[in-house]
Amino acid sequence: MDFRPELSWEFLSEDEIIAKTVRALRNHIRHVKEYSAFYRSLLGQVAPEDIASLDAFARLPLTTRKNLAESSSQFLAVPAAQIVETVVTAGDGGRSLPFALTASDLERIAFSHALSLHGMGVTAADRVLLLMSLDRCFLDGMALYRGAITVGANIMRIGTGVSMQAVLQRYLQFFKPTILAGTPSALRAIAADLARNGYDAAKSPVEKIIGAGEALSTKELAHATTRTALETLWGAQVFSIYPLTELSVAYGECAERNGGHAHPELVYTEIIDENGRPLPDGEIGELTATPLGVEGVPLVRYRTGDITFRIPGGCSCGRHSCRIGPILGKKSQLFTYRGTIVYPLVLTNALDAIDEIQDYLVIIENDERGGDEVTIHAAAPPTALEKIKQAIRDSTGVRLQVLVSNVPTIRGLRGGTTRKIPIIDHRGKTAAKAE
Ligand SMILES: [Zn+2]
Structure with missing residues (x-):
């Protein structure tokens, strides 16, 4: 894939992003009404031409995880033969759900993660040690793997496991990875284990850490203790990435490390209140998102169950895409x-x-x-x-x-x-x- 991050919508002005988003949402509604039995029924009275503003879009009904669990076959918008991979969603205290991806969806996931990695400054010159699970049908490790390939980095898939300390130490010494990717709590424990074996992780060649799936900032957007501890233990800069399986996208921090950037060509992000109404920037509510360009299981205004907020104002990195704060918890918690x-x-x-x-x-x-x-x-x-x-x-x-x-x-x-x-x-x- 010819990866051209500089062409991403996130570098357009806010007004241009909104204009493009409204057009994309209108096309999205046209697409789901044609190909998804669930939305053909749910949006029966909605004419795509009526989606002329974000306000008009915000009047559409929401989709819940319960909808997805109860009517999964109704959401499938391609013939079954077009599905090339089935992943599972995170459990959230309930059952995890299978989620179907087409070849194009996989390319889209790769692009989403590549944009996040580019924002963190990852380049083709980097060597990435991937300490994440690539099996058990989880999306996160696979998505980062494909994203890093799209950026052109050299990836080593170590995976996870209890007996990997010795292997890891060899990799750190001989292959000199510049980047580690994994869950922050695991990377913290690994550094402590290495120290017990006499290896000081702070002296390793690792320059950056990509922490997936766990919040690394406080509600006030200061660095959380886990982040500062990881930075000291590994002598590296720590970035947060937050992937969501149902949306097939990730929200990734840029060099400013001040909130996770959405990639506007891939997802439209809302924060809603208890009654499903969009909240202004800065107010805390439920992350609700409409992924764009999905083939297999397209969704409209999907309630993720995660609590966070949109960060007001532009980011000093030059991107005008929306940023979200850390996930403050599951709505249910x-x-x-x-x-x-x-x-x-x-x-x-x-x-x-x-x-x-x-x-x-x-x-x-x-x-x-x-x-x-x-x-x-x-x-x-x-x-x-x-x-x-x-x-x-x-x-x-x-x-x-x-x-x-x-x-x-x-x-x-x-x-x-x-x-x-x-x-x-x-x-x-x-x-x-x-x-
Ligand atoms: Zn930024």
């Missing part, structure tokens, strides 16, 4: 404590910043009156208890129950998994069991 909404990311950022905490788990349950009951289990010395409580009060504005615990107990509460799961939400489980 927000909780209200004595009238105050607590965003999961704000709480986990506060806990991540406390050195004395080895591990922690936030458990959300229903209390007797149907409200939200929150308990934080922290593997930390009892002497740190007051400091933890104070940090939670300072960041969230509420006093939450904190229990001093230990790593094996917390692992047990997670069901024995060694994966870092920061929050378990038991709300609504009793009702579900009774069904």
Whole structure:
């Protein structure tokens, strides 16, 4: 593929992007009404010509994950023979859903990720060590792999696994990768493991880290502790990329590292309130997006369930594409404590910043009156208890129950998994069991 990032819409003026987006949305509605049985029925009364502004588009009905789960075959807009890959969406506490991609969809994903990588300054001269899962039908690793190929970088697919420290050390020493891509929590643990083996990751040739799928900024857009810790451990600059399987796009940080840029030719991004109305820039709501140019499973105003906001104003990198803040949590994981909404990311950022905490788990349950009951289990010395409580009060504005615990107990509460799961939400489980 001839990759020409300089031709991307994101370098056009804001007005030009809006004009092109309205045209693309109109064509998109025409396309889904012709090829998708779900939208032929849902948008029966809508004439594509009526989509003459973003306001007109915002009056269209929303698509939910439930729609996708219940009517998946109705969404397929190509003959089954045209599907070349099936991936699965992230679980979000429920079942993961299969998602069909055509050859053109794969090219589109490659282009989306290549634009993000270009924004981070990745070039054909870079050597990328990919520490992400390329199997189990996940999109993220495959998407970054294809994006890096499109940029022309040299990629080494190490993957994930418990026994990879020795292999990784050899790769770092002999192939001198300039870029690492993986999940931030895993890359942090790997650096600590390497240090135990006598290898100082900060002295490695790695210059940049691409952290996928975990927020690396605070709600105020400062660098989160995980980002600064990774930068110190690896002696590298850390960039965040946020891929979404159903949208087949990623929101990636540019060199300014101040929000994830959307690629406007590939996705139209809205933030909506509880009633589905678009919110102005800066206001917190649900990320809702319309991917453009998708063949297999095209979507219109898809509610992602992720809570974030659009960042007001242009970016000093010169792109005029919309930027989103960090994902503050899944909509389903927000909780209200004595009238105050607590965003999961704000709480986990506060806990991540406390050195004395080895591990922690936030458990959300229903209390007797149907409200939200929150308990934080922290593997930390009892002497740190007051400091933890104070940090939670300072960041969230509420006093939450904190229990001093230990790593094996917390692992047990997670069901024995060694994966870092920061929050378990038991709300609504009793009702579900009774069904
Ligand atoms: Zn930028």
